[in-house]
Amino acid sequence: MLNDKGRSTRSETTDEADMTASTFTGAKALDVEEALIFEIGRAEVTGVDLPAPKGAKSRLGAHARKAPLDLPGLAEPEAVRHYVRLSRKNYSIDAGLYPLGSCTMKHNPRLNEKMARLPGFSDVHPLQPVGTVEGALDVVAEVGRWLVELTGMAAVAMSPKAGAHGELAGMMAIKAALQARGLDKPVVLVPESAHGTNPASAALIGFEVRPIPARADGTVRVEDVRAAIDDRVGALMLTNPNTCGIFEPEVAEIAAAIHEAGGYFYADGANFNAIVGKVRPGDFGVDAMHINLHKTFSTPHGGGGPGAGPVVLSERLAAFAPLPFVRMEKGRPVLVEDASQTRAGETPYGRLTAFHGQMGMFTRALAYMLSHGSDGLRQASEDAVLSANYVRACLEDLMTLPFPDHPSMHEVLFDDRFLEGTGVTTLDFAKAMIDEGYHPMTMYFPLVVHGAMLIEPTESESKASLDLFVATLRDLTLAAKAGDTDRFTRAPRFAPRRRLDETRAARAPKLKWEKPVAAE
Amino acid sequence: MKLYTKDHEWIAIDGDVATVGITTYAQGQLGDVVFVELPDVGKALTKGGEAAVVESVKAASEVYAPLDGTVVEANDKLADDPGLVNLEPEAGGWFLKMKLAEGVDTSDLMDEAAYEAFVQTL
Amino acid sequence: MRYLPLTASDRAEMLARIGVAEIDALYADVPADELLVELPDLPRARGEMEVERIMSRMAAKNLTASAAPFFCGAGAYKHHVPATVDHLIQRSEFLTSYTPYQPEITQGTLQVLFEFQTQVANLLGMEVANASMYDGSTGTGEAVLMAHRITKRRKAVLSGGLHPHYAEVVATLSKMASDAVVRMAPDVGGGEDLLEQIDKETSCVVVQSPDVFGRIVDLAPIAEKAHAVGALLVAVVTEVVALGAIEPPGPQGADIVVAEGQSLGNPLGFGGPYVGLFATRSKYVRQMPGRLCGETVDAEGKRGFVLTLSTREQHIRREKATSNICTNAGLCATAFSMHLTLLGEAGLSRMAALNHEAAIEVAEALAQVPGVEVLNDTFFNEFTVKLPGDATALVEKLARDEGILAGVPVSRLLPGAGLDDLLLVAVTECSTADDRAALVAAISEAL
Structure with a gap:
């Protein structure tokens, strides 16, 4: 387009100087600097119009608030602008490939959001008379039915609030079962490659954690498990597919070994998305497994939650499922909230949270399940596995695979041997990906691999998207090997911020805004 | 007399009191130290048992007691300035002083030359 | 399937690049007898319209808070969200x-x-x-x-x-x-x-x-x-x-x-x-x-x-x-x-005052109903009412007959504690004067 003087709108020149130019506002065009609400808001401003209270009466006793709260307000346009500007400083799955291994950043369908916002789900109280919320109980029961069917298990506890909470729920069921059998088996076997939540969840309720080494091929061997088992071992926690992205070949034998010893098999279901509709955890001996609805069933990650972590339970553990739960009777849902409402064979160990769990995540997950169907769920798993192996095949000549002997599942793990001698670290490599418009992969996890890079493309990417991603990583790898270290060690250069000083943040933590002290 | 452990603690023994810290090599491996958790004065330490925790941004490592004894002083300066561990690991960045138990056995600790040779093998 | 961008020809090309003949070759570590042949016994994929229809039907079975005079609290509160x-x-x-x-x-x-x-x-x-x-x-x-x-x-x-x-x-x-x-x-x-x-x-x-x-x-x-x-x-x-x-x-x-x-x-x-x-x-x-x-x-x-x-x-x-x-x-x-940013201190204070005065209005009116006792000396927007009979029966009756969600019976939280005659009533800025009057009238009538 031409301007009113008829001049070309093309810039005359572009050169290196443009890259470092600064602006008066600190903005870089669409990327605008935004102050804190405490710096721009005012105590007397409000963005919500409410009627004026009439009453002079008080039933607060002696406890009426006297001091100010220091909570600034913004008028609606100010608030909208504040949050829209902040939002533009975030990467998101809607904007690009998000290859965080173990996190499953797949597409979040907007139908799910619409369904969760139906007033019949979003605007009902958890303690309304049960007869007024049968549709809500139907959702809880239906999501549970899908999970039980897809995993081949006996029962499900729906209330855990997130994956780690689900681990806790499952380990509590195991502890309750051991206690019911009068067994003192306080040791849990956990592979070194496990998510940190596994040992943390077990330790929280008094289990002792005994590590099992990972073999050189990235798998756990039944002989190592047998060697670690003694009569104090009550459970094994194993992620399958594991955190190296490999389906554990000896998982059924491992399950049998722990069962023979009188213990239980807890599976971390974080990577269930690789095997939905392909193989059922119940068939390889799992006793309890949490399912991250925010990974496998696409509920949005929301910048760090909320998640949801229902736990499926085997016949051996089903009786111990925590309160509350929904039991189907003659096709209608019955809510069991208290031990007094249980029947023979139901011996819940207690309650994990107020109310009934993450209903808003159940509605989203149900929309996803109904949309995919069993055929779509299987296809999604296959496409996730296919995409990870495709990325692997396109990169394995340049980058280094620590475990080349096994096919990958939904994610492919590289190590940093290919960067040896380049002066570029895994962290530098990741930061350079930011400049190329990608969110980095998971770095330095699992811990059993040096400089780990765990890539999970998910089933949501087109082949063209995967091809560009692969081409980018190839270009970066070649640049690192060619000695262009500046491109890495100085990265990111084009993000809203350069690298942040985490040491400073940790040495003298500033965890909330404080009014600046007025200059003398 | 200054001795070293394979876990990279140093211990400087002066009569029945010893000063303990982590080595220059150890702080280099940890990176920027951001926090040090020190034991209370009076705490009994056993050789090889946890005496303190040193944290960098992304790691937390236990510091083990090189010998048996009782804590008589902790280096309070580290609370405000944990970076001392990086700047002067074997001087101002010491962790604690302990009164050694009777008849402690130092035979499996290394002297400086032996420790340097040990680090070369890592 | 609308959420999956890969086409059959994409998949074939990718398998070829990987160097395997079929997808199950990538599942080689799964014991062959555990790999499912049949699909799980669940419905097949559906379009957006059908899913919306199914879930809307489930949602419609529920009585929503906005559709009723609403007084439930006990740890979850209905407020106006901008x-x-x-x-x-x-x-x-x-x-x-x-x-x-x-x-x-x-x-x-x-x-x-x-x-x-x-x-x-x-x-x-x-x-x-x-x-x-x-x-x-x-x-x-x-x-x-x-x-x-x-x-x-x-x-x-x-x-x-x-x-x-x-x-x-x-x-x-x-x-x-x-x-x-x-x-x-x-x-x-x-x-x-x-x-x-x-x-x-x-x-x-x-x-x-x-x-x-x-x-x-x-x-x-x-x-x-x-x-x-x-x-x-x-x-x-x-x-x-x-x-x-x-x-x-x-x-x-x-x-x-x-x-x-x-x-x-x-x-x-x-x-x-x-x-x-x-x-x-x-x-x-x-x-x-x-x-x-x-x-x-x-x-x-x-x-x-x-x-x-x-x-x-x-x-x-x-x-x-x-x-x-x-x-x-x-x-x-x-x-x-x-x-909270939209409210600011001014808005939050006003919202709180509206809650408190609405709750006082209902508490005072219920205290006038024969047989009903308000147990609180102090409260903010929720208080406990002692009824002459079973609170659960009353709440269910009002929900069924009057479409009023009258509160949370204490026995819902503490079954078997002998507190069956207690009702928790929460009143927020979302209630209208008509809602509040309807609650008081319905309780007087029901007793």
Whole structure:
């Protein structure tokens, strides 16, 4: 387009100087600097119009608030602008490939959001008379039915609030079962490659954690498990597919070994998305497994939650499922909230949270399940596995695979041997990906691999998207090997911020805004 | 007399009191130290048992007691300035002083030359 | 399938590039007899229209709060949330971003968390707050564990005014961890002798205010007794709008404050997801569970924010972590923060005043109904009513016959406690004068 003087709108020149130019506002065009609400808001401003209270009466006793709260307000346009500007400083799955291994950043369908916002789900109280919320109980029961069917298990506890909470729920069921059998088996076997939540969840309720080494091929061997088992071992926690992205070949034998010893098999279901509709955890001996609805069933990650972590339970553990739960009777849902409402064979160990769990995540997950169907769920798993192996095949000549002997599942793990001698670290490599418009992969996890890079493309990417991603990583790898270290060690250069000083943040933590002290 | 452990603690023994810290090599491996958790004065330490925790941004490592004894002083300066561990690991960045138990056995600790040779093998 | 971009020819090309003939070759590590041949016995894929039809039918079976005169509370409250909030949290960049592990490209989420932490600390009157917990009840369980770590004692004393679900969460966790819990009897009359229970073995005393029966509790004497024996006061708030009107727990001596933040920014949603607020004194920050966002600078010296003090957390500390918590309630915390930013102190104070005056109106009217007794001396927006008969029967009758959701029977939370004649009535700014009159009339008529 031409301007009113008829001049070309093309810039005359572009050169290196443009890259470092600064602006008066600190903005870089669409990327605008935004102050804190405490710096721009005012105590007397409000963005919500409410009627004026009439009453002079008080039933607060002696406890009426006297001091100010220091909570600034913004008028609606100010608030909208504040949050829209902040939002533009975030990467998101809607904007690009998000290859965080173990996190499953797949597409979040907007139908799910619409369904969760139906007033019949979003605007009902958890303690309304049960007869007024049968549709809500139907959702809880239906999501549970899908999970039980897809995993081949006996029962499900729906209330855990997130994956780690689900681990806790499952380990509590195991502890309750051991206690019911009068067994003192306080040791849990956990592979070194496990998510940190596994040992943390077990330790929280008094289990002792005994590590099992990972073999050189990235798998756990039944002989190592047998060697670690003694009569104090009550459970094994194993992620399958594991955190190296490999389906554990000896998982059924491992399950049998722990069962023979009188213990239980807890599976971390974080990577269930690789095997939905392909193989059922119940068939390889799992006793309890949490399912991250925010990974496998696409509920949005929301910048760090909320998640949801229902736990499926085997016949051996089903009786111990925590309160509350929904039991189907003659096709209608019955809510069991208290031990007094249980029947023979139901011996819940207690309650994990107020109310009934993450209903808003159940509605989203149900929309996803109904949309995919069993055929779509299987296809999604296959496409996730296919995409990870495709990325692997396109990169394995340049980058280094620590475990080349096994096919990958939904994610492919590289190590940093290919960067040896380049002066570029895994962290530098990741930061350079930011400049190329990608969110980095998971770095330095699992811990059993040096400089780990765990890539999970998910089933949501087109082949063209995967091809560009692969081409980018190839270009970066070649640049690192060619000695262009500046491109890495100085990265990111084009993000809203350069690298942040985490040491400073940790040495003298500033965890909330404080009014600046007025200059003398 | 200054001795070293394979876990990279140093211990400087002066009569029945010893000063303990982590080595220059150890702080280099940890990176920027951001926090040090020190034991209370009076705490009994056993050789090889946890005496303190040193944290960098992304790691937390236990510091083990090189010998048996009782804590008589902790280096309070580290609370405000944990970076001392990086700047002067074997001087101002010491962790604690302990009164050694009777008849402690130092035979499996290394002297400086032996420790340097040990680090070369890592 | 509309969510899967790969076509059959893409798949064939990709398999060829990988060098395998069929997808199952990539599942070679799965024992052949375990690989499913048949699809699971579940329905097949459906279009958007069909899914919407099925789920709308399920939703339509429920009586919504907005469709009825509505007086349920007991830890979940119906408040007006500005339309702006739900729009903003659906911005792709908030909704579909992960935990901000790469701070250079997640400053949006991080700055919101920093603002959230400051708002929460100021609202609760505390020095430092974390980036949120799952909800108030699980936060209370975490607070007890944190108190155990700080005091190196393992006994918690729970007030009888603590929400029974919260008390059960603590009791379950404690039973599993072999910790001691003293759970006081339901404190309907407000006369429990909590101070008597606090001794030198006590790690913490957990007190809710306003309590589950609606009464506002004087925390200062409890804090004083706890501190005198080296124990901590954990204060719980299930209705944060109350803090627009009443003194926050911090200045009354609370060491840890846990609150349910659902009231701001978040819908009732049949119980979740909600957002736990968690705050403490600065000196205890390293014993705190959950994520923390802190201020720092980038390589050019510009202010920026990062997740910090991570060495407390499970991904580094593993079995020695302060908690197993991994996620926070990110988007719910974002909604909370946005709503509170829109309100500001002026708006929150007004909202609180409206709640309080509406509740007073209903309490005074119900007190005039023969046979009905309002048990509270003090309350904010919820109070306990003693009825001449069974509260559950009344609530179900009013829901069925009048379409009124009259409140939460105490027996729903405490079955078998002999409190079947008690009803919790919550009145918020969402109720109209007509709703309130309808409730009072319907109760008078039904009795």
